[in-house]
Amino acid sequence: MKTIMKVGVLTSGGDSSGMNAAVRAITRVGIRRGLQVFGIYGGFQGILDEVISELNSLSVSRILHRGGTFLTTGRSEEFKNEEGQVKAAKILEDRGFDALIAIGGDGTMRGLAALSNHWKGRLIGLPGTIDNDLFGTDYTIGFDTAVNNALEALDKIRDTAEAFSRVFLVEVMGRHSGFIAVHVGIATGASAIVIPETPTKIDDLAQRVNNAKAKAKTSVLVVVAEGDELGNANVIGDELSKRIGDKCRVSVLGYIQRGGNPTHMDRILATRLGAFAVECLLTGKDGGMVGEINGELTMTPFEETWSKKKPFDEWMMGLVDELSG
Ligand code: F6P
Numbered sequence: 001m002k003t004i005m006k007v008g009v010l011t012s013g014g015d016s017s018g019m020n021a022a023v024r025a026i027t028r029v030g031i032r033r034g035l036q037v038f039g040i041y042g043g044f045q046g047i048l049d050e051v052i053s054e055l056n057s058l059s060v061s062r063i064l065h066r067g068g069t070f071l072t073t074g075r076s077e078e079f080k081n082e083e084g085q086v087k088a089a090k091i092l093e094d095r096g097f098d099a100l101i102a103i104g105g106d107g108t109m110r111g112l113a114a115l116s117n118h119w120k121g122r123l124i125g126l127p128g129t130i131d132n133d134l135f136g137t138d139y140t141i142g143f144d145t146a147v148n149n150a151l152e153a154l155d156k157i158r159d160t161a162e163a164f165s166r167v168f169l170v171e172v173m174g175r176h177s178g179f180i181a182v183h184v185g186i187a188t189g190a191s192a193i194v195i196p197e198t199p200t201k202i203d204d205l206a207q208r209v210n211n212a213k214a215k216a217k218t219s220v221l222v223v224v225a226e227g228d229e230l231g232n233a234n235v236i237g238d239e240l241s242k243r244i245g246d247k248c249r250v251s252v253l254g255y256i257q258r259g260g261n262p263t264h265m266d267r268i269l270a271t272r273l274g275a276f277a278v279e280c281l282l283t284g285k286d287g288g289m290v291g292e293i294n295g296e297l298t299m300t301p302f303e304e305t306w307s308k309k310k311p312f313d314e315w316m317m318g319l320v321d322e323l324s325g
Helices: 018-030 082-092 108-113 142-163 179-188 201-215 233-244 265-281 301-309 314-323
Strands: 006-011 036-040 052-054 099-104 123-126 167-172 192-194 220-225 249-252 289-295 294-300
Touching: 006 018, 018 036, 018 099, 018 314, 052 123, 052 289, 082 108, 082 220, 082 265, 099 108, 108 123, 108 301, 123 265, 123 301, 142 167, 142 179, 142 220, 142 249, 167 179, 167 233, 179 192, 179 220, 179 314, 192 314, 201 220, 220 233, 220 301, 233 249, 265 289, 289 301, 294 301
Parallel strands: 006 036, 006 099, 099 123, 123 289, 167 220, 167 249, 192 220
Antiparallel strands: 036 052, 289 294
């Protein structure tokens, strides 16, 4: 087997806190173990535009604690087409790369799988998305930070909700998934959690809110995942207001959830997965996304990361009503 010499690393899709920590681990562990590590800037587009430079130990200093991604990121339209993938493969080949490590969400894993049809170099993915919606890892890099960011905001909203005895709908991110909403909702004692994975019936939701109010609750919080099939929090809030005869207040948290210093959980996860990705390359494992399942470091074939559905903790969901008092 050819010894890996030249490894490219990039971050792609939505930034998530801990991506920097992962690049740092890949770079430092990679260099210590004899690899040459190159940063590719701007996601997959950075390959096509050849925005590539070699990283050394100092290039990744003082980034462990920083959110976002110093490599910058993107959602390249050009790379989504086969033509772009063929061009990227040729550039990687011409520049003598042996392997590519990409950190991102399901779009990134799809990108790596597509590239594998055109390039014989070795490919590894790291799960980096606040949505936590990838199969093959218990948590994705950035999820914990996003949940903590949202929690901080919700605790503040709770103060206002209590001061006025109001019903608040708070919208959190998660394009097609409710992981952020479920964790935030349970950790803030929400009366209801609205997510795309379960059908939302507006009359049932109104009943829940009325029940919560009837329990003499001084405030009612409903956490809504942005991707719910009924619509966003504003749409659901309007319908709910009509049914409960009270104006629901809506707060959309948006991008505030994504950035900020990574939590200790995200720094450790990113560091472990980054170092493990290098070990995988050195021991001849590739073609998949590294992850952590029940504390074990694993690798899952790219396609399974988006085609298989990550299971929800149904038991916890079932407790939401009882927990809210
Ligand atoms: O996938 C991460 C995420 O933050 C989603 O939760 C959100 O729907 C989406 O990215 C927003 O994407 P963009 O940054 O392109 O607006």
